[in-house]
Amino acid sequence: MNFFKSIALGAIVALGLASGASANPNQLTIELKDGPVVIELMPDVAPKHVAQIKSLAEKGAYDNVAFHRVIEGFMAQTGDVQYGNMEKNFQPEMAGMGGSDLPDIQAEFSSVPFERGVVGMARSQDPNSANSQFFIMFAPGRFLDGQYTVVGKVVSGMEFVDKIKRGDDANNGSVTDPDRMIKVTVGK
Template structure:
């Protein structure tokens, strides 16, 4: 996820990132107009919905209308989003640094949160 942009950010809802194909600002395939349409070369994931709530700081897999289409994209909730519960796969939570997530540049509310000059992940480390 290093250098991958937050291509869709909706104030009061979530920040979406993870398009490693078109959203990696250091890649030859980088195309901000297509960011959000790509993924990884790995197969899509089958849904793994649980009772974990979409609270502030929740990390959840982004997907298309097909519940088995999650790949590399994910979103971070700015505030609770219970309408997503049991419909998206929760896989983590921001445990520190949420103040930095809150500072991610917001997108155009008239264009589904698309961000014209997006912030990006500098370095991603999993624990």
């Protein structure tokens, strides 16, 4: 590639990024109180779940949603858009029991292991009940492998995930005055 073509290509890329063009449509950024967390979503592993998360994020449904269940050495759970929005409808006693106005999703189990930084979908006892809630692993949880749907992995900002306020061990990780996802965006 000659010098002028190289400069022209660089200018096109810079212009695209400056105009708000999506750098990666499968990248989810969660703004936390301590900094941004970037998650690489895995549509090849869980296409229906990833599509639902992206749809909710694009509508702003995850903004201000609490980390309602956070267990030291295990995971931080969030995403209850029905009861967990700390600006609109926060019901701490119900947080973790709701979903969204979108339908539940059939399980998309895979061989991707639950390691530190992996993001999985929360669900009830029914494997096909995932909706909007998800969790980020603090440590490996291989007992979840093949039982919960993996949707992505933290690629930067795990140090900010580690600072999320922990819940009460005696109350299954329920958090009083929880931290929240301030803003969630796709492809930025």
